[in-house]
Amino acid sequence: MASRLAIPYLFKLAAQIHSTEVALERILYKNCLYCGKTLSEPKEFCSRACQRAFFKWKFKNYIKPGTLKIRPKKKDESWQEYHEYLKSLKVW
16 A cells, blocks of 8 residues: 655645745745744755655645646557547646
C-alpha cells in the first residue's frame, strides 16, 4: 500500500483564501511551508525533513491549471491502444 503524503500548510491555506500567491506572502519566512510551525529565524522550512516532504508532495501531486498529466504506456497495452488513449485526452 502506498503512503499518502499530508497536504502542505501552504496549499491548505491557499485553498482557504483561494490564492497561492497571497498565502505565500502571508507565511513566507514566518511559518514552515510544510507543517506551518512558527519559525524563529527567516527560513522557508523548519527542518530538512519538512523541506524534502514538501518537494516530494509537490512533485507527486501539484499540477498547474491547464496542464495534462499523461500516464506512461502500460505493459499489457498495445501501442495502438496507447495512441487511442493519447487522442482521447482533452485540454481543459
